[in-house]
Amino acid sequence: MATSGPGPGPWARRLALVVAGAVFATSGCAGSLPGEDADAVVTFAVTRASGGDMGAIIGHFNEANPDARVRVVYLAAAADAQRNALVQDLQARTGRYDVLYTDAVWTAEFAARGWLEPLDRERFAGPGILPAAAATGTYGGELYAAPFATGTGMLYYRSDLIDDPPTTWAELIAACPLAEEHGMDCYAGQFARYEGLTVNATEAIASAGGRIIDEDGGVAVDSPEARAGLGFLVDGFEQGYIPRAALTYMEDEARLAFQRGDLLFMRNWAFAWPAMEEPGPESRVQGRFDAVPLPGHEGPGTGTLGGNNLALSAYSGNKAEALRFIEFVQSEAVQRRWMAETNTPTSWQANYEDEELMAAAPHLVPQRRALDAVQPRPVSPRYNDVTNAVQKHVHAALSGEKTVDEAVADLQEELEWAVRDT
Amino acid sequence: MTVPPPDALRARPRTASGTRGRTGPGRGERAVERRLAFWLLLPTLVALGLIVAYPVTRAVVRSVFDDPIRGDPDFVGFANYAEALWGFERVEFWNAFANTVLFTVVTVTIETLLGLAMALVMHRAFRGRGIVRVAVLLPWALPTAVSAVMWGWMLQPDGVVNALLGTDIVWGGSEWPAKWSIIFAEVWKTSPFVALLILAGLQTIPPHLYEAAAIDGASAWKRFTSITLPLVKPALVVAVLFRTLDALRMYDLPQILTGGANNTDTLSMLVVQAATSELRQGYGGALSTITFLFVFLCAFLLIRTIGANVFAGFGGEGGARR
Numbered sequence: 148m149a150t151s152g153p154g155p156g157p158w159a160r161r162l163a164l165v166v167a168g169a170v171f172a173t174s175g176c177a178g179s180l181p182g183e184d185a186d187a188v189v190t191f192a193v194t195r196a197s198g199g200d201m202g203a204i205i206g207h208f209n210e211a212n213p214d215a216r217v218r219v220v221y222l223a224a225a226a227d228a229q230r231n232a233l234v235q236d237l238q239a240r241t242g243r244y245d246v247l248y249t250d251a252v253w254t255a256e257f258a259a260r261g262w263l264e265p266l267d268r269e270r271f272a273g274p275g276i277l278p279a280a281a282a283t284g285t286y287g288g289e290l291y292a293a294p295f296a297t298g299t300g301m302l303y304y305r306s307d308l309i310d311d312p313p314t315t316w317a318e319l320i321a322a323c324p325l326a327e328e329h330g331m332d333c334y335a336g337q338f339a340r341y342e343g344l345t346v347n348a349t350e351a352i353a354s355a356g357g358r359i360i361d362e363d364g365g366v367a368v369d370s371p372e373a374r375a376g377l378g379f380l381v382d383g384f385e386q387g388y389i390p391r392a393a394l395t396y397m398e399d400e401a402r403l404a405f406q407r408g409d410l411l412f413m414r415n416w417a418f419a420w421p422a423m424e425e426p427g428p429e430s431r432v433q434g435r436f437d438a439v440p441l442p443g444h445e446g447p448g449t450g451t452l453g454g455n456n457l458a459l460s461a462y463s464g465n466k467a468e469a470l471r472f473i474e475f476v477q478s479e480a481v482q483r484r485w486m487a488e489t490n491t492p493t494s495w496q497a498n499y500e501d502e503e504l505m506a507a508a509p510h511l512v513p514q515r516r517a518l519d520a521v522q523p524r525p526v527s528p529r530y531n532d533v534t535n536a537v538q539k540h541v542h543a544a545l546s547g548e549k550t551v552d553e554a555v556a557d558l559q560e561e562l563e564w565a566v567r568d569t
Numbered sequence: 570m571t572v573p574p575p576d577a578l579r580a581r582p583r584t585a586s587g588t589r590g591r592t593g594p595g596r597g598e599r600a601v602e603r604r605l606a607f608w609l610l611l612p613t614l615v616a617l618g619l620i621v622a623y624p625v626t627r628a629v630v631r632s633v634f635d636d637p638i639r640g641d642p643d644f645v646g647f648a649n650y651a652e653a654l655w656g657f658e659r660v661e662f663w664n665a666f667a668n669t670v671l672f673t674v675v676t677v678t679i680e681t682l683l684g685l686a687m688a689l690v691m692h693r694a695f696r697g698r699g700i701v702r703v704a705v706l707l708p709w710a711l712p713t714a715v716s717a718v719m720w721g722w723m724l725q726p727d728g729v730v731n732a733l734l735g736t737d738i739v740w741g742g743s744e745w746p747a748k749w750s751i752i753f754a755e756v757w758k759t760s761p762f763v764a765l766l767i768l769a770g771l772q773t774i775p776p777h778l779y780e781a782a783a784i785d786g787a788s789a790w791k792r793f794t795s796i797t798l799p800l801v802k803p804a805l806v807v808a809v810l811f812r813t814l815d816a817l818r819m820y821d822l823p824q825i826l827t828g829g830a831n832n833t834d835t836l837s838m839l840v841v842q843a844a845t846s847e848l849r850q851g852y853g854g855a856l857s858t859i860t861f862l863f864v865f866l867c868a869f870l871l872i873r874t875i876g877a878n879v880f881a882g883f884g885g886e887g888g889a890r891r
Binding site: 227256529 | 637638639657725726727739740741742743744827828829830831832842845846847848849
């Protein structure tokens with residue numbers, strides 16, 4: 148019966164060799180900072196996922212500024228992993244990273260912990276910068292991060308089926324029988340339990356005139372407005388104008404459903420546009436969709452802000468040089484180039500009036516309009532506690548485990564606990 | 570008919586204890602050996618101290634301090650523990666605790682049965698055995714994160730699982746589908762590990778035991794229950810122990826598959842969320858200490874109840890004990 152004698156057979160030995168090989172291969176990868184530029188005085192920590200050619204921008208800067216050479220460190224593509232890397236550096240106070248490419252929602256947390264150097268508002272958030280973008284870099288009235296990339300949610304709709312896009316939720320719901328006629332679902336956003344759910348919940352609540360956390364840092368989610376906002380989403384799942392599958396949607400899942408032709412309306416960021424216009428069998432909606440600012444409860448809705456800013460580490464040893472670099476990256480010319488390369492919105496206002504640029508990226512026109520009615524996500528030094536609580540209770544309400552009233556009351560209680568010491 | 574414990578079985582422990590009974594080396598020689606053993610073990614002990622004892626101690630110490638946004642943490646005694654066990658976070662904590670226990674009990678039970686079946690198949694000599702072994706082991710070779718992403722795709726509403734089952738279930742949309750998808754993916758991934766350990770155990774069983782039993786007229790089932798099971802038990806216990814301890818720390822699979830939605834948080838997910846995402850190292854330290862103590866207690870109880878002979882080793886005293 149048993150054929151193998153004592154000791155490992157040839158098969159087991161082969162396995163052991165493979166395992167040993169794998170161990171060696173991975174241990175060989177453990178390295179230090181990429182030190183291509185030994186003369187660099189400023190280190191720029193940026194995500195790999197930005198889409199544009201950051202290397203070329205840095206190359207230009209280094210040519211013009213031999214005394215303030217910048218080297219780039221690419222962090223993980225996922226925002227959470229990127230934040231972990233920055234937080235570790237900041238907690239250890241190494242000053243290894245001078246300029247940080249930060250997410251809009253990290254400003255309050257990093258600033259409250261004293262990790263960021265306050266910036267001169269005149270220099271980094273002057274009149275040329277979109278006020279909405281500047282708001283994401285501000286905490287406690289002080290500017291801590293120079294606005295760079297920005298963006299807000301838009302309502303994508305099928306322009307081949309709809310002539311007048313809805314400006315209110317009632318109009319959107321009224322258009323849903325049309326979706327049914329065409330065998331499509333009506334509306335979807337990002338409702339999986341992750342950061343995107345906080346974005347969608349904030350927008351729904353703000354579009355009904357509510358807030359999760361008010362200007363003074365007080366929790367304000369237990370309000371009729373917030374109930375109405377959350378109610379729009381919860382009713383959607385109950386009445387079927389939002390498909391249940393959307394409970395697992397992130398940005399790409401929603402976009403794929405829309406470009407397959409399965410959705411009449413979709414909430415998404417500007418990035419979705421070029422992907423859906425791309426010729427090929429992947430998308431069935433080229434030239435058959437358009438985007439407008441989000442609809443709201445009793446009038447136009449309110450988007451929330453995404454985007455990335457440039458912050459200066461409080462532990463940086465080369466602040467003057469780092470500030471020069473931030474100024475360069477934020478300048479109109481660089482932002483124009485970035486916008487042309489990535490087709491994503493940036494913070495420099497004048498670029499939206501550039502006809503050539505807008506012709507190449509027509510979706511930035513409605514995006515610019517949408518950026519006029521925005522509210523940031525909850526601003527709190529305990530942002531991660533806040534967003535975890537929002538995701539938990541909103542997802543429970545959307546999946547039908549809780550009523551809107553229960554979810555709002557529980558969320559109020561948990562948020563008050565989360566921000567009790569801020 | 571009962572199969573009498575074969576001679577070979579008896580012989581094994583006898584040789585083992587025979588070694589012990591023999592007049593050992595002289596006293597001085599033994600002291601030298603001990604000293605040598607100490608010096609040989611020292612590097613390992615130092616390494617363990619650095620990578621195990623130090624972080625665990627740090628987490629325990631940190632857990633009795635609070636988490637201010639600015640300034641230095643203050644000593645708060647057991648407030649962080651109280652917060653988790655009966656304070657504000659108790660619902661979240663006990664839900665995660667119940668999920669962890671549920672996932673562990675269900676997955677380890679299924680894995681053990683499946684793993685045993687897989688091992689018995691892999692142990693048999695037949696054409697294409699190599700291919701079967703590779704196929705069975707493949708899930709274990711995949712990183713958990715990769716298999717989680719893969720299952721995430723397959724479990725999408727318009728994914729292959731729904732297509733095959735002819736159903737329309739939103740797996741990430743409500744509590745039990747979400748829990749079952751985690752259990753399923755975990756079983757799929759780790760049954761091969763159990764199978765591998767049991768296979769190693771099976772290969773230590775001398776084939777002539779089966780021949781003798783067959784000559785005595787024992788049925789296949791009888792041979793399985795009277796020879797295979799008792800002799801493979803030490804390997805089985807090790808497998809169950811490893812899997813239980815592993816499952817109690819389950820993190821990556823539910824994190825990637827559901828993100829904790831639909832009440833699928835585990836204790837480890839709470840620890841990571843508190844300590845690295847919310848930057849509450851004190852509270853996170855308390856959670857990790859509780860998790861550590863709980864896992865430790867489970868290991869202790871398991872070894873006490875089913876695994877008294879684990880450390881006797883394969884084919885040692887434990888192998889023959891009924």
